[in-house]
């Protein structure tokens with residue numbers, strides 16, 4: 001029996017590891033045709049987003065019994081605002097995003113969008129309402145036009161181009177010899193990290209969701225690319241409720257609210273200036289990352 005269980009366990013592990021990456025989850029569902037572990041409750045209705053107000057109320061969550069990652073977390077993301085989630089590595093930042101997308105369910109407490117509890121609505125409607133700009137965008141071995149158009153079924157060429165314009169990648173594409181017909185991916189033109197991120201931003205603009213999850217890249221893009229990406233991201237975030245999963249603090253100083261996770265709870269919250277003035281955990285993390293940046297710069301010179 002053990003012999004039989006080992007490969008099954010292994011499969012489960014691979015499956016969970018893939019899921020863990022919070023890579024483009026929408027894409028993964030259609031690529032792998034992964035059956036969702038979570039099922040809709042009988043009679044679940046569609047989520048109706050009027051404003052996009054997100055609330056986590058006393059949320060507890062554990063991947064494994066006995067090891068709580070979140071222990072009674074309260075979080076309020078007002079409609080149309082941006083909230084950055086920061087905290088030490090392993091604090092549960094990405095876990096929050098996975099719960100919002102309902103890859104997993106809280107073991108206690110609830111999450112609501114405009115007052116509707118996530119477990120009461122269909123997953124399809126929930127996922128249609130949320131756009132994700134992942135850390136690492138997976139590209140199909142197809143044309144760049146297809147890769148952007150994937151954001152919305154049946155998008156017309158002029159809509160694809162408008163989205164590319166919004167993501168500041170239109171002129172790059174226009175200069176390619178085959179334009180939007182250029183093949184990309186493993187067997188085509190390789191795009192840089194910044195270009196792939198723009199493709200993800202263009203897809204999201206096409207999808208036009210009221211709620212956005214940005215999973216910030218862990219690895220530093222060069223500062224010019226990063227500034228350019230930041231300004232296109234501000235374009236996407238306008239008028240949407242945005243949860244930013246931030247691994248580096250330098251990219252979230254403009255967020256309406258910064259929430260610091262520690263020990264499974266919200267340890268601090270406020271704007272960048274308020275949190276620095278407080279001299280607590282955020283100020284410590286900021287000082288540490290500033291020192292690391294200075295070291296990296298010195299090494300590069």
Ligand code: ATP
Pocket residue numbers: 016017020063064069087088089090091092093094095096247
């Ligand atoms: P980082 O900034 O390093 O990406 P994070 O704050 O986003 O970290 P999470 O990815 O949310 O952290 O993980 C929180 C904790 O849950 C970590 O201790 C991690 O090891 C654990 N964890 C994450 N995914 C799983 C999983 N699928 N199964 C079991 N444990 C997991």
